[in-house]
Amino acid sequence: MLSELWRSLRSKSWWVDLPLLALAWWAAFWLRFNLTVPQPYWDQALQTTPVALACMAAGLLAARVPRQSWRHVSLADLRHLAAGVALGAVLTAALVLGLRINGFPRSVLVIGALLALLLLAGARAAWRSLTEYTRTQARPTASAQPLLIVGTIDEADQALRTLKGVAGWQVVGIVSPHAQDVGRTLQGVRVLGGVAALDEVARGQHAATALLASAPGTPLRREVMLRWSGAGLNLLTLPTADELLAPGAAASLRQVRLEDLLGRTPVQLDAQGLSGLFSGQTVLVTGAGGSIGAELCRQVARFGVAKLVCVDVSEFATYRLEQALQRSFPQMRGVYYTANVREAERLRAIAFEHRPSVVLHAAAYKHVPLMETGNEIEALRTNVLGTLNAARVAGEVGAARFVLISTDKAVNPTNVMGASKRLAEQVVQAVAARHAATRYVSVRFGNVLGSSGSVVPLFTAQIAQGGPVTVTHPDIVRYFMTIPEAAQLVLQAGLMGQSGQIFVLDMGEPVKIAELARLLIRMSGKTEAEVPIAFTGLRPGEKLYEELLADDETTEPTPHPKLRVAKVAPPADEVAETVEAWLAAAGGAPDAAVLRGWLVERVPEYQARPVRF
Numbered sequence: 001m002l003s004e005l006w007r008s009l010r011s012k013s014w015w016v017d018l019p020l021l022a023l024a025w026w027a028a029f030w031l032r033f034n035l036t037v038p039q040p041y042w043d044q045a046l047q048t049t050p051v052a053l054a055c056m057a058a059g060l061l062a063a064r065v066p067r068q069s070w071r072h073v074s075l076a077d078l079r080h081l082a083a084g085v086a087l088g089a090v091l092t093a094a095l096v097l098g099l100r101i102n103g104f105p106r107s108v109l110v111i112g113a114l115l116a117l118l119l120l121a122g123a124r125a126a127w128r129s130l131t132e133y134t135r136t137q138a139r140p141t142a143s144a145q146p147l148l149i150v151g152t153i154d155e156a157d158q159a160l161r162t163l164k165g166v167a168g169w170q171v172v173g174i175v176s177p178h179a180q181d182v183g184r185t186l187q188g189v190r191v192l193g194g195v196a197a198l199d200e201v202a203r204g205q206h207a208a209t210a211l212l213a214s215a216p217g218t219p220l221r222r223e224v225m226l227r228w229s230g231a232g233l234n235l236l237t238l239p240t241a242d243e244l245l246a247p248g249a250a251a252s253l254r255q256v257r258l259e260d261l262l263g264r265t266p267v268q269l270d271a272q273g274l275s276g277l278f279s280g281q282t283v284l285v286t287g288a289g290g291s292i293g294a295e296l297c298r299q300v301a302r303f304g305v306a307k308l309v310c311v312d313v314s315e316f317a318t319y320r321l322e323q324a325l326q327r328s329f330p331q332m333r334g335v336y337y338t339a340n341v342r343e344a345e346r347l348r349a350i351a352f353e354h355r356p357s358v359v360l361h362a363a364a365y366k367h368v369p370l371m372e373t374g375n376e377i378e379a380l381r382t383n384v385l386g387t388l389n390a391a392r393v394a395g396e397v398g399a400a401r402f403v404l405i406s407t408d409k410a411v412n413p414t415n416v417m418g419a420s421k422r423l424a425e426q427v428v429q430a431v432a433a434r435h436a437a438t439r440y441v442s443v444r445f446g447n448v449l450g451s452s453g454s455v456v457p458l459f460t461a462q463i464a465q466g467g468p469v470t471v472t473h474p475d476i477v478r479y480f481m482t483i484p485e486a487a488q489l490v491l492q493a494g495l496m497g498q499s500g501q502i503f504v505l506d507m508g509e510p511v512k513i514a515e516l517a518r519l520l521i522r523m524s525g526k527t528e529a530e531v532p533i534a535f536t537g538l539r540p541g542e543k544l545y546e547e548l549l550a551d552d553e554t555t556e557p558t559p560h561p562k563l564r565v566a567k568v569a570p571p572a573d574e575v576a577e578t579v580e581a582w583l584a585a586a587g588g589a590p591d592a593a594v595l596r597g598w599l600v601e602r603v604p605e606y607q608a609r610p611v612r613f
Helices: 002-009 014-032 039-062 075-100 106-139 153-163 195-203 219-228 241-245 271-278 291-302 315-327 343-354 370-372 376-396 417-432 455-464 483-496 513-523 575-586 592-602
Strands: 146-152 169-173 190-194 209-212 234-237 283-287 307-314 334-338 357-359 401-408 437-444 469-471 499-503 534-535 555-557 565-566
Touching: 002 209, 014 039, 039 075, 039 106, 039 357, 075 106, 146 153, 146 195, 153 169, 153 190, 169 195, 190 195, 209 219, 271 483, 283 291, 283 343, 291 307, 291 315, 291 357, 291 483, 307 315, 307 343, 315 334, 343 376, 357 376, 357 483, 370 376, 370 417, 370 455, 376 401, 376 417, 376 575, 376 592, 401 417, 401 483, 417 437, 417 592, 437 483, 455 499, 455 513, 469 513, 483 499, 483 565, 513 534, 575 592
Parallel strands: 146 169, 146 209, 169 190, 209 234, 283 307, 283 357, 307 334, 357 401, 401 437, 437 499, 469 534
Antiparallel strands: 499 565, 555 565
């Protein structure tokens, strides 16, 4: 406290503030007496100047005004300044009136306070304006690119403030969705037109780049992306909070990406609870080299985990993850294993060596057509037996939490992959009943945008080859979420879930795959005439839509707006032992019909045939 007071007293702002305060005090007398101060009152002004300066200085100190940065002064700083001046004025009035100076003009007290506020605020505003002008003039204007901002007045205002720290751009106009905004001026920049006239405005201002200032998923952003992507305009956006918090991140504009179309609001995380769960702990992640597993590792590392044990069957994926985590989190202790979750003893040895407090199980086979024909036994052994092994090991080592990454395809499954994940959920619930000290939770969600094996990398590769982009059906829709959002909700569910619960994530609105393909084509700068879309027909086991069953009849709400708990029947007795015994006896190539028949017995809602629409 004393050190802060000493720094405030040593502030260079006093060299300006004190003369301005004295000037305000004298000018108050000057104005009070119509620009001619009689000698007796001039003597009063000089006599009370030290009192006024001391009281005003005390008020400014109490409001911490001397610690403000003039270069970045804001409205909040000016409010503190006003509070400090008001306090100083009250102190000045108390002391001056206490001196009982004969005939002292009391109106000077009010005038002096107003002048002091005006002069001090004006000095700060002038300094900020001068520094911003100097900084602008110092930039090479020849290399600055013209930029249009697309958004409402409020969104454009925030974007303009952010752009002050980003070099290389000159804002030449604003495009607003509201017709009444056209012609208005914001921070010296004019609103030139509406969204429908974006192309015309861009040509008129010789601008090839537009900044989308609206939030991801808003109708305005969707309209601009669908209408103007690939139409000769380079669409940029501001980085998200997660991107700015990433190690080595810088405040700069980035290209719009497909996830900006989804409309996903930021996940509300219980940061304090998650820090308590992960900080200083050991966490084991299976399938750590995959898209979801790798993001889980990054999110866990952000919460200060002491040791992160990463397990994946792929040597290259494990190596790539190791390099990425060492670069982003050099202080974290990471341990990396190439291991298969189907091998219980190997998994048990790793777990007992490190004794994790949390196990996140993301290892799985997830490609529906590939698992549907010829690889059914592989789906069962990895997705079901691997889950059983991981769940048992978590209980044996006394882990506090176990989280299974499940899928929307486990709801009324029409394919082996979905049925295997539903059976994995049952296995987790069965193991949960035998290890009371460990909380077992499963989390279902839909497609993750850009994950390995998803449609986006496939479409991107097809576009690069000149097409065609293959879509199975013109009406097929899927739910999508971003990889960071999926990982964050998995962690949140693991924190708040009770043992045996299955969580369903709010996936927002479904997206037509054909629309996704068209947008990717346009974002690549091509047209559908250059890269056609070909409809190939539904594949075995594929649905036109996926069922999340996130309604009031089949799920229950939770305190988190994006998480609900599925109402499911309890698993059959001895399901874990039954699964283990059958898979052990199945051999390397069991009859497909026999396998599906057995799977129907275990998962009655499974329809063991391709669904036709």
